[in-house]
Amino acid sequence: MSYENEESENTTYIPYRYFAKRHISVEEENEMLKATIKQLQKELLKHRTPPFLVGSVVDVVKKDEAIIQLNTGKFYVKIAKEWEGKVKPDDRVLLDQKSLTLVKVLGKEKPFDVEGFVVIDKPKVKWSEIGGLEEQIREIREIIELPLLKPQMFKKIGIEPPKGVLLYGPPGTGKTLLAKAAAAHSKATFIEIVGSELVQKYIGEGSKFVKSIFEMAREKAPSIVFIDEVDAIAAKRIELGTSGEREVQRTFMQLLAEIDGFKPLGNVKIIAATNRLDILDPAITRPGRLDRIIEVGYPDEKAKVEILKIHTKKMNLDDNVNLEEIAKKLGKKVSGAEIKAICTEAGYFALRRNSTKIKMQDFENAIKKVLGKKSKKKGNYAFIYG
């Protein structure tokens, strides 16, 4: 007898279909809850698992033992059974925090994507756009331009040119400009990195970054690697207390290894620049490395006039403008960058007068404005440069 046929005055009529349907939905609900529990258990496990250390394989000594590079140094570690025989040098791996056992191989280290982080350029700066600095230009042409353009000449004479140069001097005196002109005249790719950025941005990856930069330089050869603020990576270190200091030291070691690996007549050259020659580690200027050191100082009276000529070339100057006289008003410690700023500022003073001709008075106002600001700034460059 089915419920469908049962009739009573007190009981409400519930069809069998209803229970059959309800039974199915309870089973479905049960399945759903089981799946949710499984998912939650998985999530819980994730939260309970301690993080792993990420390292890279330096060498595989035995099937189950390897040397790993971590930020804190090199370690001789065991390899978990499931990865025995499957680990290769340069692999990126995960290590257990306590035992440092290698528990997973993530695959080959990705080459550092340096292209997005550095300036890669084909500059067009001409030697004639640099005022003064004739002696520096002559040296750089001999060390950088000539070997890149005519290596056979050096082979014939039987001498090896230096691998690069170190430029030092106050900010804004034309070090970058010289490096760019060297690249332009030797038709080389100009790759610029800034030491302080390298230290701050690529924590833990500095040495890998340097390696990738030089790989790229070789690919894009002929090229010039310009390292501005090289003191940020190549400063003398008295103690290597913190892991940050050790990291900078490793980056520096990689840079030295790259310089040592160069062939003097190869088609990659280095130009490094610093404002702080006094704090540089002598390792970088040892013979066979950046042993040509060139000073790029403040311009003298004649050079100031040259720089003024370059930066006023396209300006609409009044007849009363006398560049020699302007040069005399500039004082001793004025850089090419400041002279350029003075020229631009003089243009603005003319603009404010509603004139398109720049007068001597505009230059005088500009000097006051640009150099006045400088003297208000405490601890300017003169402090460390002498």
Ligand code: ATP
């Ligand atoms: P920093 O040490 O701050 O990196 P730097 O020595 O590399 O400075 P540059 O970047 O070469 O200085 O100079 C900045 C700008 O100043 C140049 O782009 C150029 O316009 C001008 N300048 C500097 N020196 C000269 C110069 N000797 N002749 C012509 N222009 C110059």
